Structures are given as structure tokens and as C-alpha cells.
Amino acid sequence: MGFLSINLQILFSGLAVGAVYSLVALGFVLIIRATNVVNFAQGDFAMLGAFAMMTMLTALSLPYWLSFLLALAAMTVFGVLFNYGVYYPLRNRSFLPVIISTLGASIFMQNTVLAIFGPQAQPLEKVFKASGFEVGGVFLDSQYLVILAVAVLAVAFQYFLFERTLLGKKLQATSQDKDMARLLGIPVAWMIAITFIYSATLGGLAGILVGPVLFVSIGMGSVIALKAFSATIIGGFGDVAGAIVGGLLLGVVENFAGAYISVAYKDAFAFLLLFLFLLIRPQGIFGEKISEKA
Amino acid sequence: MTQGAASIEPAGVRVAAALPVRFIGLSILALALPAIPFLFPVNSYVVNIFMQAATYGIAVLGMTIVLGYTGQINLAQAAFFGLGAYAVALGTVTLGLSFWVSLLLGIGVASLAGLVLGLTTLRLGGHYLAMITISFQQIFDLVMVNWTAVTRGPDGVPGIARPSLFGHHLADDKAYLVFCIAVLYAAIGLVWYLPRTRLGRAMQAIRENEMAAEVTGIKTLVVKVIAFILCAGLAGIGGALYAAGFAYVSPDNFSFKVSIDFLTMALLGGAQSPFGSTLGTALLILLPEWLRFLKEIYLAAYGIAVILIMVFMPEGIWGIGKTAWQKIRKPRTAKMGAVAPLDLDIPVEGQAPALHIEGIHKHFGGVSAVDGVDIAVTRGTVHALIGPNGSGKTTMLNVLNGIYKPTAGRVLVDGQDVTHDAPHVRAGHGMGRTFQNIRLFPNLSVLENVMVGAQRQHNPIGRSDAALRARAMSALAFVGMPDKAHMLAKNLPYGHQRLVEIARALAGHPKLLLLDEPAAGLNQTEKHELADLLKRLRGHGVTIFLIEHDMGLIEQVSDRISVLNFGRKIAEGAPAEVLRHPGVIAAYLGENVVAAA
Numbered sequence: 029m030g031f032l033s034i035n036l037q038i039l040f041s042g043l044a045v046g047a048v049y050s051l052v053a054l055g056f057v058l059i060i061r062a063t064n065v066v067n068f069a070q071g072d073f074a075m076l077g078a079f080a081m082m083t084m085l086t087a088l089s090l091p092y093w094l095s096f097l098l099a100l101a102a103m104t105v106f107g108v109l110f111n112y113g114v115y116y117p118l119r120n121r122s123f124l125p126v127i128i129s130t131l132g133a134s135i136f137m138q139n140t141v142l143a144i145f146g147p148q149a150q151p152l153e154k155v156f157k158a159s160g161f162e163v164g165g166v167f168l169d170s171q172y173l174v175i176l177a178v179a180v181l182a183v184a185f186q187y188f189l190f191e192r193t194l195l196g197k198k199l200q201a202t203s204q205d206k207d208m209a210r211l212l213g214i215p216v217a218w219m220i221a222i223t224f225i226y227s228a229t230l231g232g233l234a235g236i237l238v239g240p241v242l243f244v245s246i247g248m249g250s251v252i253a254l255k256a257f258s259a260t261i262i263g264g265f266g267d268v269a270g271a272i273v274g275g276l277l278l279g280v281v282e283n284f285a286g287a288y289i290s291v292a293y294k295d296a297f298a299f300l301l302l303f304l305f306l307l308i309r310p311q312g313i314f315g316e317k318i319s320e321k322a
Numbered sequence: 323m324t325q326g327a328a329s330i331e332p333a334g335v336r337v338a339a340a341l342p343v344r345f346i347g348l349s350i351l352a353l354a355l356p357a358i359p360f361l362f363p364v365n366s367y368v369v370n371i372f373m374q375a376a377t378y379g380i381a382v383l384g385m386t387i388v389l390g391y392t393g394q395i396n397l398a399q400a401a402f403f404g405l406g407a408y409a410v411a412l413g414t415v416t417l418g419l420s421f422w423v424s425l426l427l428g429i430g431v432a433s434l435a436g437l438v439l440g441l442t443t444l445r446l447g448g449h450y451l452a453m454i455t456i457s458f459q460q461i462f463d464l465v466m467v468n469w470t471a472v473t474r475g476p477d478g479v480p481g482i483a484r485p486s487l488f489g490h491h492l493a494d495d496k497a498y499l500v501f502c503i504a505v506l507y508a509a510i511g512l513v514w515y516l517p518r519t520r521l522g523r524a525m526q527a528i529r530e531n532e533m534a535a536e537v538t539g540i541k542t543l544v545v546k547v548i549a550f551i552l553c554a555g556l557a558g559i560g561g562a563l564y565a566a567g568f569a570y571v572s573p574d575n576f577s578f579k580v581s582i583d584f585l586t587m588a589l590l591g592g593a594q595s596p597f598g599s600t601l602g603t604a605l606l607i608l609l610p611e612w613l614r615f616l617k618e619i620y621l622a623a624y625g626i627a628v629i630l631i632m633v634f635m636p637e638g639i640w641g642i643g644k645t646a647w648q649k650i651r652k653p654r655t656a657k658m659g660a661v662a663p664l665d666l667d668i669p670v671e672g673q674a675p676a677l678h679i680e681g682i683h684k685h686f687g688g689v690s691a692v693d694g695v696d697i698a699v700t701r702g703t704v705h706a707l708i709g710p711n712g713s714g715k716t717t718m719l720n721v722l723n724g725i726y727k728p729t730a731g732r733v734l735v736d737g738q739d740v741t742h743d744a745p746h747v748r749a750g751h752g753m754g755r756t757f758q759n760i761r762l763f764p765n766l767s768v769l770e771n772v773m774v775g776a777q778r779q780h781n782p783i784g785r786s787d788a789a790l791r792a793r794a795m796s797a798l799a800f801v802g803m804p805d806k807a808h809m810l811a812k813n814l815p816y817g818h819q820r821l822v823e824i825a826r827a828l829a830g831h832p833k834l835l836l837l838d839e840p841a842a843g844l845n846q847t848e849k850h851e852l853a854d855l856l857k858r859l860r861g862h863g864v865t866i867f868l869i870e871h872d873m874g875l876i877e878q879v880s881d882r883i884s885v886l887n888f889g890r891k892i893a894e895g896a897p898a899e900v901l902r903h904p905g906v907i908a909a910y911l912g913e914n915v916v917a918a919a
Contacts, residue, residue: 066449117633124395125632127452128589131397131582132628139621250578254460257453265449292468299457306442306454 033165044172046279047179051234052256053271055227061203062223069134071253077232078239107228152239264315376502380560384553390593392549393529398455399584401462402554404576406561411479421485436554440547466573478572513596530763539749539778598640664800666862674737676701676865682731691717693889709886750779754827764812775826797829
């Protein structure tokens with residue numbers, strides 16, 4: 029393989045992994061914008077989605093498309109439970125109790141899955157049977173292509189939802205000023221519930237897509253969540269475009285660093301990039317300076 | 323509102339009266355604990371559990387400082403704990419250093435990590451801090467597992483030596499346990515005493531309302547970094563004792579899971595009290611022993627428990643106990659001597675105006691909130707800034723005390739340029755402020771609220787606790803509320819909260835007092851009392867720059883008025899002329915009204 033094709037290969041798989049970070053990061057951003065808190069169980073949505081998919085496929089032997097729909101439906105239900113069990117009772121408190129509550133939810137989710145499925149990492153079926161094809165010396169893995177395509181679709185869907193539908197406007201109003209939204213007759217609690225449902229489904233989708241690449245394991249969500257959150261900070265806290273760009277950037281940077289510097293410390297590079305951003309440009313790529321109103 | 327002697331009950335007196343009983347009880351308990359292994363035959367397993375509880379307890383006390391007192395989250399306490407542990411492990415085993423040198427090394431390394439982490443992220447706070455500390459925890463794990471040449475990787479470090487103390491080698495488990503418990507007690511004492519100091523009060527003020535703390539003169543960033551260093555240092559001590567106690571460490575002992583354990587221990591027991599944190603530690607270490615029957619789902623139940631604690635007992639077990647105790651106990655009253663009258667005299671320095679606003683512009687994106695305003699406030703006068711809603715008044719006030727940086731222009735206090743100073747520096751120059759939407763420290767007592775105001779830098783009253791307390795009482799007496807000193811600020815009615823906020827500013831001996839709509843939300847009686855208070859302040863020569871909508875109040879108290887509209891100054895002068903100025907009336911009521919009149 030030539031120098032160029034090796035680097036293109038690294039770039040391609042970096043983008044694909046980055047697209048998964050972007051999907052989870054989108055879920056983060058939506059919840060941040062709706063509730064002003066970070067959901068530390070966001071990555072575990074991906075883990076749950078992957079396990080749900082695996083159960084449908086292997087334990088119940090359902091066809092791929094049906095498993096896929098049922099797994100997403102399960103995540104939708106889970107989003108409702110999560111909203112009312114973890115966020116809703118604490119909605120009038122400061123962000124600290126909510127963060128800790130989501131951490132508790134994360135522990136609960138991981139260990140419940142552990143009790144049921146055991147600690148073994150397990151493989152997950154790809155969308156297409158074909159492994160992929162080669163273009164100009166670069167091998168394009170079919171799953172990676174699917175991930176990139178779905179990420180593009182998800183972004184397009186989200187754009188359509190927020191910019192072109194009344195529901196989207198209501199969600200935006202809720203995230204910008206809850207009191208005013210309430211006065212205008214928008215059911216704020218329901219809007220926040222929808223946000224959690226959407227994020228859980230989105231997270232589950234990311235898990236189903238990345239499962240065949242990373243293997244399905246209890247801890248898969250934690251790593252993805254950390255990277256995804258780093259992506260939201262790098263892109264600009266609470267910024268939708270920032271989450272996508274930050275996720276892709278992070279995926280590419282850590283893939284190159286893993287290839288050229290050290291595989292063992294691959295995960296550390298994402299955090300180093302995060303530290304650098306916090307030191308030099310804490311508001312991220314697209315973010316504005318954060319200031320509190322007096 | 324009268325000044326002078328009052329029979330009151332400051333918080334300190336009551337604590338002193340209640341102390342002996344509690345103190346004796348705690349002492350008996352404290353001494354009984356380390357005696358247990360010597361009085362009863364216990365196996366080494368039980369001793370190990372005690373040892374784990376004692377060393378964890380020290381680290382959890384660090385969480386009390388950062389989380390309980392300062393209100394900042396830290397999800398890397400296990401990494402700090404691990405730094406202390408690995409310093410002792412590698413120090414004694416690889417480098418052949420003594421335990422004590424390694425211990426110091428461990429505290430040093432952990433504190434340094436706390437400093438670096440604090441400096442990089444505490445400016446951002448909140449969620450950033452949560453995520454950065456998790457990242458630090460992950461990097462620590464990666465390095466400990468992968469840097470095998472130094473850390474010996476996942477196999478860990480065995481054969482860690484125990485220290486000698488006063489010629490006795492603490493090889494015996496029970497003797498070493500007593501040593502660990504002694505260190506734990508020392509740490510409890512330290513953390514218990516902290517809220518009674520300037521530093522501890524500053525930490526709590528940050529927890530309660532960070533912006534108000536900064537504006538009142540607290541170096542919020544420095545205090546938060548110190549809190550982080552103390553927290554990491556305590557974790558380092560705990561980790562060092564843990565390593566020598568168990569003679570073996572591996573990366574598993576210091577994983578993210580352990581950081582969550584430390585956090586949960588503090589929350590379960592009550593993060594705001596060192597006793598609560600220690601209780602939480604003991605319970606959570608014993609809990610897995612008691613809940614063995616749950617087996618695989620123990621950790622899942624643990625996750626649920628974390629959520630339930632947050633929902634149903636946010637102040638932990640200790641908090642619940644404290645609330646119950648306060649309900650059954652009869653409120654005691656103690657007499658206190660006369661309160662000294664509040665000294666508000668400012669030594670006159672030069673002829674410059676007390677406040678000089680020079681060509682201030684403030685733009686937000688494309689919007690000019692303030693568009694080239696000049697105002698000079700003469701010393702000893704009450705100068706009002708009025709204008710319709712959205713005319714830029716509060717923006718101006720935020721520029722004056724440094725919450726916003728102006729796009730252009732200068733702010734001079736007594737001729738000194740403070741444009742580029744942080745809010746706490748301006749408070750140190752004698753700039754006091756109140757907020758339109760009151761910003762007190764709701765869970766501190768009224769007295770503590772005002773003491774925080776008194777502890778600004780360069781306050782001529784001095785730095786001693788007695789001086790701060792006396793100054794705070796004088797300020798409370800000045801606004802007519804010395805009898806409320808012991809109440810929690812959040813339990814006061816709205817009007818009284820405004821007065822406490824003014825007292826907090828006055829305790830700082832302000833050269834210049836900025837008041838943002840002090841009459842907002844007050845009833846007629848309270849407005850009269852406020853007018854009276856402002857007149858008395860002017861009588862004492864305090865310079866006041868005031869935003870207000872209540873024209874009656876403004877006419878009564880102000881010497882001079884400046885009017886803003888759409889970010890520009892449209893009129894200035896004595897109240898009588900300004901309030902009849904056609905431009906001003908038009909700004910408030912619209913052009914047509916003026917034309918018709």
C-alpha cells in the first residue's frame with residue numbers, strides 16, 4: 029500500500045468512528061439544550077441499543093430489519109422510563125444532583141446488563157453481508173459506509189425536525205426559555221420527555237451501528253460517551269453543528285495518533301485534544317463565550 | 323429601623339453552648355472505635371475492612387471540601403488516591419525511599435495534579451469539570467496499565483513497606499489501623515474546622531452563588547483551586563496509607579468505579595459534613611458485606627440507590643439527622659453585648675469623582691446595549707441611573723463591577739482605572755453591589771452572609787474573625803435586622819433578603835455602592851424604610867450609584883439623575899429638572915404623549 033492510500037484508509041475509518049461519536053454527541057447536545065444538564069448515561073443508551081439488537085437477532089432469531097425496528101422501539105420506551113425515573117423527579121434542582129442521578133442510572137444500566145448477559149464481549153451482525161470493496165487502494169468497509177450514511181441521514185432528519193416542523197419549534201422554544209414556552213402553552217415537561225426519547229433512540233441507533241465494529245460489551249457505552257462529550261466541548265458546548273464536526277475531528281485525530289504514535293494510548297489522545305481545546309479555546313469551534321446573566 | 327444594643331443570638335454562641343455534650347459523646351465514640359480490635363477477638367478480614375474504611379474515609383473528606391463545601395464535582399478522586407498509593411508503592415519498593423518521604427511525595431504529586439486540573443478547568447466549572455475529571459481518571463488508568471516499565475502494569479506492585487513511628491514499626495495490623503484512624507480523626511478535625519475560617523466561608527459562598535461570591539470580593543478561581551488541591555492532597559494521604567496498609571496496589575484499586583464510590587459515600591452520609599462523609603464511607607464499605615445475598619444485582623441496586631439518595635435525601639443521612647435534631651431542640655436565646663455603630667467613613671483621597679464612567683460602549687454581537695456613555699458621580703452623593711426597560715442600565719452596572727468587559731471606554735474609581743480588573747478586585751477597591759434579582763447565599767446564616775461581605779480584601783476593619791463578626795453585626799444592626807442573624811438567609815421574607823444584601827455590601831466598607839433596583843418587589847412600608855436607609859447612608863457620606871424605576875424614591879433620595887435610552891445618555895441633572903425634561907418623558911411615555919401635552 030502506498031503512503032497516500034494508507035493515510036486515506038486511516039482517514040476513512042477515523043471518519044466512520046467519528047460519525048458514531050457525532051451521533052451520540054447529538055443526543056448529548058439535545059438534552060443539554062432542553063434541560064441544561066449533561067446526561068452521563070448517554071453512552072449507555074448505545075450499549076443498551078446494541079444489546080437489544082443482539083437479543084432480537086440471536087436469542088429471538090428475528091430478521092435484521094425487524095430486529096432493528098424492535099430494538100429502536102425498545103429504546104424509545106426506555107427513553108420514557110429514563111425521563112420519568114432519572115430526570116423528572118430532580119427537574120427543579122441544580123445540575124449537580126441531576127448529573128449524579130444520571131451517573132447512578134449508568135451504573136444501574138451497565139450492571140443490570142452484566143447480570144443478564146455476562147461480562148463477555150460479543151459480536152453483532154453487520155447490516156450487509158458483504159465486507160466491503162476497494163477503491164484506489166483504500167478498503168471501504170460496508171459497515172463504515174452504513175455508519176457514515178446513517179449519520180448524514182440523522183443530521184438531515186434533525187435539521188428537518190427543528191427547522192421545518194412545529195414540534196421542532198416547540199422543542200427549540202423549550203430549550204431557550206422554559207418559562208416563556210410554558211406561558212405560550214407549550215407542554216414543557218412533555219417536550220423534555222420527547223427530547224429524552226429521541227436521544228435514547230439516537231443513542232441506541234449509534235450502538236446498533238457500531239456494535240459490529242467495536243463488539244458489544246458492558247463498557248462500550250462509557251468510552252463512546254466520553255469521546256462524544258469531548259466532541260461536544262471541542263465543537264462548542266450545546267452546538268449541533270459543533271457536535272458533528274467535533275465528533276468527526278476526534279475520530280480522525282485519534283485514529284491517526286493510534287496509527288503513528290501509540291495504539292495503547294489511543295484513547296488518551298482524545299482527552300489530550302480536549303485539554304488543549306479547554307486551554308486555548310474553551311468555547312469550542314462554533315461556541316460563543318459563556319457568560320451568566322446578572 | 324433602629325440601631326444600637328439588641329439581645330440577639332449569633333450562631334457562634336449557640337454552638338459553644340451545645341458543644342460540650344456533643345463533644346463528649348463524639349469523643350467517647352471516637353476513642354471506642356480503634357479500641358474494638360484490641361478488646362474483642364477479630365480476624366484479619368475485619369481489620370482489613372476497618373483499614374479500608376479509614377483510608378477511604380480520608381479521601382472522602384476531600385470530597386466534603388470540594389463537593390460539600392465548594393459545590394464542585396470531582397469524578398477523579400480515585401486517581402488522586404491512586405497517585406498517593408503509587409507514590410508510596412514505587413517510592414518504597416522501586417526507589418527504596420522511606421515511607422515518610424514517599425508519603426510526602428504522594429501528597430505532593432496528588433496536590434500538584436489537583437492544581438493543574440483545577441487551573442485548566444475550574445474557570446469553566448459545571449459539566450466541564452465533571453467530564454474533565456472523568457477524562458483525567460481514564461488517562462490515569464491508561465498510564466498505570468500501559469507504562470509497565472515504571473508502574474509494573476496490571477500486575478501491580480507487591481511488598482510495600484509500612485512505616486515506623488516513634489521507634490515502633492507498625493508491622494502489626496492492629497497498630498497500623500490505630501495509626502490510620504488517628505490520621506482520619508486529624509483529617510475530620512481539619513475539615514470540620516474549615517467552614518469556621520475565611521477560606522471555608524468563601525468556599526461555601528461559591529457553592530451558594532458563585533457570581534455573588536465573586537462580586538463580594540472572593541477570588542473565586544483561587545478558592546476553587548485551593549479546594550481542589552486540599553481535596554487531592556487528602557486523597558493522596560488516604561491512598562498512601564492504603565498502599566502501606568494492604569502492602570499491594572494495582573490499577574484496579576483506583577478505577578473510575580472507585581471514584582464513583584467516593585462520590586456516593588460523601589453523598590450518602592452527607593457531603594456537607596465531615597461526620598456525614600465518614601459515616602457514609604463506613605456504611606458503603608459495610609454494605610456489600612450485608613448485601614451479599616443480592617450477589618450479581620448488588621451493583622445494579624447500588625446504581626438505583628444513588629438515584630434514590632439524590633431524589634429523597636439530597637443532604638444525606640447526616641442532613642436528615644441534623645434537620646430532625648433542629649426540630650426537637652428548643653431554640654435557645656443568649657444575650658450578647660451592645661453592637662457597635664457601623665463605621666462607614668471613607669478617608670478622602672484627592673479630588674477625582676468617586677466614579678467616572680468614560681465613553682463606555684458595550685456591544686453584544688451586533689446589538690449596542692450601551693453606546694458611548696459618560697457619567698461622573700461626585701463623592702458623597704446619591705446618583706440615580708434611570709431609563710425605560712432595555713435602555714442598558716443593568717448592562718452598565720455589570721460593566722461597572724466587571725461582570726462584563728466593555729467594548730470600549732474606561733471605568734475609574736477615585737481616579738483609578740479599574741476597567742480591566744476582575745469583579746473581586748473591584749470589590750477589594752471598595753465597590754459594593756446588590757442585584758436586581760437578589761443573590762444571597764441561601765443556605766448560609768444571615769450573619770455568615772454578611773461576614774462574607776466583610777472579608778473583602780483591604781477592608782480597613784482587619785482580618786480577625788472577631789472583627790469580621792463585629793462588623794457583620796454592626797451592618798445588620800444598621801439595616802435593622804440584628805435579631806435575624808442566626809436565621810438561614812433563604813428563610814427570610816423577600817424584603818428582608820434585600821436588606822441583608824445591602825448589609826453584606828455595607829460590611830465591606832464600600833467607597834461606592836452600586837444598587838440595582840433596590841425597591842423592586844418591596845411594599846409601600848418597605849419602600850419608606852429603604853428611602854430612610856439610603857438617606858442615612860448619604861448622611862454617612864457613602865457614594866451611591868443606583869438604578870431604580872420608582873420615581874417617588876428617586877425624587878426623595880437622589881442628588882443627581884442620569885437618563886439612558888437605547889444605550890445613550892439623553893439627560894442629566896438635578897431630579898426636578900430631569901424628571902420634567904421632555905426627552906425623558908418621551909422616552910418613558912412615547913412621543914405622542916409629549917406632543918399632546
